[in-house]
Amino acid sequence: MAAALLGAPAATAEVQYPRQQWMRESTAGLFLHWGMFTAPRHVDCEAWEHDVTAGGWSADYWVDEARKLGASYIVLATFHSRLGYARPWPSKIPGSCSTERDFLGELVNAGKAKGIKVELYMTDDPQWHNEVPGVQTLDSDAYSAYKGEKVDLTTRQGFGRFSYDQFFEVMENYPDLAGFWIDNDNEYWESHHLYEQIRAKRPSWLLTNNNEDTPIMDTVSNEQKTGMTPAYDYPSAAFTPMPRISEGDYKLPTSGDWWYDGKDHPVDFRLSTGRYITNAGSSMKSLMAETAMVNGRFPPSQQEYNDFMADWTAPIRSSLQGTEGGGYMYGGMQPGFWNDGAHGVVTVRPGARTQYVHVVTRPGTDLVRLRDNGYRATKVTDVRTGKVMAFSQSGGYLTILGIADWDPYDTVFKVDTDGRQQSYYPQNTLRATASSAVTGHPAADVVDGSHENYWDSDGKLPASVTIDLGSRRKATSLAVNQREWSPTHARSTFGRPEDSARIKDYAVSTSDDGRHWRTVRTGALPSARGVQFIDIGERTARYLKLDVRNTWAGPQAPDFLGRLRIDEIKVAHGAPVSGSAQVPLEAESRSNDRDGGVRTSECGACSGSSRLVGFGGGARNSVTFRDVTATEAGNYRLQFDHTAGSATSLSVRVNGAAAIDVAVPAGNPDVPGSTAVSVSLVAGANTVEVFSRAARGPGLDRLAVGPLPPTSYVPKTTMTVDPHGLQWVGAGQQSVKVTAKLRLDADDVLDGVQLAPKVPAGWSVEGGPATASSMRLGETLEASWTLTSPPGADVASTTVPVTAAFLTLGTPHEVTQSIGVRPRQADRVFMREAEDSRNMLGTAGPTGCSPCSGGEKVRNIGGSAAADVRFPDVTVDRAGTYTLFIDYTVNGDRSFLVSVNDGAPVEAAVSGIGNSTPTTTTVPVTLAAGANTIRIYNDEESAPDLDRLSLGQP
Missing domain, CATH: 2.60.120.260 (Galactose-binding domain-like)
Structure with a gap:
């Protein structure tokens, strides 16, 4: 069978399959990084095994702790590049640490007895084989003798072969394992159709891949996302639409490594519970990483959190288990930001008649008000206390009133409804056309009733979709579910630039004949997950047209720029009215x-x-x-x-x-x-x-x-300053042209906005500040200036802040982006940062690197033609051969290819230990007089991370 499969075509995605059912019913998993290098670090496999056993390691302990967390599965990460490639199971395959005691088998059996699945982590990465000076964790000689031929385990090809053998030995020896959690891909695995063979040999097992959506895999895992608002809203950084299974894997300790480093790092209860709840409200699984010590026990802070979770989740378990995220393909009310600073999610029972409103951040008042998405509420109950709550429903909103019992982390309300069909036209009665579409993703998909089909505008903006109601009928609002395939905000993760591909500015028009149109609503939608609403008042028409003028994505993320995808658009013809309570401070109240x-x-x-x-x-x-x-x-x-x-x-x-x-x-x-x-x-x-x-x-x-919001609260904005990155300039007086753009990303109002650079003493600025009396959601403010250094002297090192100042409810705030200007070294005729905005990064992207020049570098270079960095306008006075200095970081052996003006490449092979240590290599390059373009790439394999390029004198 394996031989036959070697020639098989690549598998297609199995988005839904019976083997996944147990995972779909899960809320969470426990992620355990534990191995030979767990503190205190062991460099001898037998000594590590002895200390694990002598310390009282117990599989039942891990299983019981997983149950406290509400976890249905454990992922055991021991065969990990940073943990000594330890295998805590007996193995006939030499090459790295393997124990005589079968810790893996004991864990699988203990989990099976108590209903906890176990998945095994597998790495693709040999680069940390000599992380400990003088210690080699991969034994190429022993594996070569076993195979009868020379195999270097420190290379990706050799390690891929070694780890490939591990997969088959594990499949043979542990049939009750639940699957493999795979940390990225190895070329050897792919070329030998490993995944197809796993499917054939263990069809009930799950496959999970980290940080990418691999079609044959069951689950996509999203690693340690940060930078969201609120910080706990993990799903806003995810990139995979339902019904694909997604995990959010994150550390419970707020600092330190993924594994125990000898310290009892604290656990942020607020952050961790918020992630747990918002993941459940987005049908994501919380894969929580804890740092087991050598004896398997958890440090006190993590033990305390586990004990807390066992009690805290018990009263609300019904709202988390057997539910899906509300506001997406499973129906339900709208998650996200609600009234008076509130934020939360919704979980739903199948059919969405029973829903749970999770208030993770409580409002500043004693009520919660959220969009009802057409569901008529019949009863509202506080899940923790059992108290029946007063509520009111009208205008498309459900308001839960008189809330006094606030949980510090998640106040949960059960909302019984009688459905929503009375508020929306049935999807099968609507027809849709569009201005443009990708083949296979027509406009008709927005009204087909299935969130698995979607309209794709083929990268064309502006774009429009027209919905035919069949006859002149009343319409009051549109409920729009966009494709959840992008984060909600600009970010760079693992060197890959990302941004929101969601609708920003829009217009809605009505028509009776499809030719003559009347605009009834313009505005901006927030960049947010879940269903979004466009109210148009009470209109009677046959046709509704949604014009999308632009999306939130910026040019720094070309994979998302101008891309528009919509799953479903529902048309409402009214709003449910229910509840007997009165919302406070209604204008029409008789008490006024x-x-x-x-x-x-x-x-x-x-x-x-x-x-x-x-x-x-x-x-x-x-x-x-x-x-x-x-x-x-x-x-x-x-x-x-x-x-x-x-x-x-x-x-x-x-x-x-x-x-x-x-x-x-x-x-x-x-x-x-x-x-x-x-x-x-x-x-x-x-x-x-x-x-x-x-x-x-x-x-x-x-x-x-x-x-009022706290004085520390600053509405979310995006400010881009061009050029980005340190600017290296020559001797003498210098000028730098600067452009800045401020965008308001939040549903706040900014007053008295001013955007301008603050030039250092002696510098001059051409151009005045940009001002706006006010800014609302999605609006922008932009300006350009020319900054000139003092005359009669060489430019000195300086930093120029570009600042946006504004008021929010009378409170002043500032946001700043700075440009650094530095004089070039005297022996260099050109110098530019890799992350400089003048460069074209392809699918590569900047990432933080504190020891690097400018505090950043570009990673994710190589592996495809698109993953490159192009340096345009590399200008020299005369043609000739120059020395190109390449500043980089690398762990292991890798290569850059360097091409000038699309000519034949020159290889720059480098090696190093530690991806945060900048190093320099050189290659000769031949340049033409004037502007040149230098391309740094490696189409076949991963390249090092790039910090900076510079040219020596010819």
Whole structure:
């Protein structure tokens, strides 16, 4: 069978398969990095085995700790490049540490007895074979004697052969193993069709690959994602759509290595529980890494966390096990950012009638308000206390009221519903066409009822999709599920640039004949996971057209730039109304005093399905709220939900003080928007009067009062400064052209925005600051300047900060990106950082490297033609042969190929230990006078990481 499979074609993805069922039903796994180099490090295999046994190692301990975490499986990472390639099982294959005691077999049996699966970690990487000076962890001679021919285990090909044999020995000896967790790929495995053979020999086993979506694998694992907002929102950095199984594998200790390094590192309960819950709310599995000591026990901080989890998850287990993430392909309400600073996720039972609202970050008020996605709620219960909660539902929102029992990590509400069919048109009654599409992914896929099919706009933007309702019918909103194949924000992970391929600016139009269109809504969607909503008011038309003007992705991530994919678009014709409780501070409430022409008006998209209109002309047309309460005196965030067809304003007077004017932007006259200001309230009841000095004021839906965000809170923005990276310049006076762009990524408002460089003393700047009176979601501010160093002297080393300053609810903030300018070495005629924005990085990308020049380098070079770095405009005064200095980091033996002006390449073979130690090598290059292009690449194999290039004198 194996021989036959060697010629088999590559397998296609088996996204759903019966063998995966146990994993789909899982919430979490326990990831154990444990081996010969666990502290205290052993360099002798027998001594390590002796100390493990003498220390009282027990398989049952690991299994019991996994159960405390709610884990259904254990991944054992001992055959790991940084842990001595230890094999804690007897093996007939020599080449690395192998024990006489069968620790793996004991763990598999203990897990089987208690319902815990065990997967075995396998590495592709031989580069750390001599990490410990004087110690060689891979024995090429012993393996060569076993094979009867010379095999060098320190090479990728040789190690691939050695590890290939391990797979088959393990498959033969441990039939109750659940599968392999594979850390990337090895060329030998692929060329010998390893995975196809595993499928044939052990068809019930799972295959997991780390950091990439390999079609034959069952599971995609996402390693240690950071930089999200909130920090615990692990899924926002993931890149694989459901129903593909995804893991989030992360360390529970907040510092240190993946393995025990001799220290009891703390566990951040807030971060770890937040990851656990948000992963469950996105149908991702939490693969939690703990650092077992030599005897298998966990350090005290991790033991404490495990004990806590056993008690903490018990009352909410029903909301986590047997559920899927809500707001995606399984239905459910909308996850993400909710009211007054709240953030959370939704989990759903099959069919989505029973849903669980997980409030991970509590709001500043005693209510939670989230989009209901058309589900009509019938009952809301606090899962931990059993208390039946008051709630109200209208305008597309469910509001849970009077919350007093907040859990510090996750307050969970069970929401019983009677479904949502009454709010959306059946998908099979709709038809869709588009301006462009990739073959096999037509616009019809957005209304086919399946999230596994999707429309792809073929990289063309702007793009549009038109939905035919079949006849003139009422429509009130669109529910859009975009393809969850990109992170929610710009980032670089493992040297691969990523960005959000989600809709930013859009317009929705209606038509009766498909030719004459009326725009009914424009705006920007947030870059967020899960279903997103576009309210259009109550419209009657046959056709709806969604024009996508751009997406969030920037040019630094070419794989995502301009790419648009949408799974499903649902059309609502109303919003559920249920619950008997009243939402506080509704404008139309009878407890408010109205003056002049202010009156109630129907508004289907508004809270309570009504609003107040008739504002304008000053305080004679006003509404006064007399029950605006505050627990203590101080400054608060006062939010107005308003409707306005054109730009106008509101004014607010608190307790008779001077009125504050509030700008209201233009929008859809029947769809609420929000604006907030900071106001001073007294403890207890306050009187808030709202009017408009404009000739025609907006409609007023409701007020909301909450705490101001902490002064440390800065709305999420993206600022790009070009050029990026240290700028190396020649002698004399120098000028640098700088361009900066600020984008607001959050649903906040920035006031008084100013963008400008702060030049050092003696420098001059050409160009003034860019300013904006305000910025809202997705809006940008951009400017360029020319910076010139002091005359009559060589440029000195300096750093130029480019700063965006703004106000948020009256609090000043700044965000800064800096440009470093450095004089070149006297013997160099050219010098440029690899991460410089003038370079073209292909699929390679920058990553942090503190000892490197400029604190960054470019990694992920090599392995394909696209994974290269091109240095354009390498300018020299005269043609000739120059010495090219290549600054790099590498662990093991690798090669760069260097091509000038697409000519024949020159190889630069290098070796080293440690990927954070910059080293320099040289190659001769022949350059033409003027501008040249130097390409650094290796189409066949992985290349070293690149720090910088420079040219010596000819």
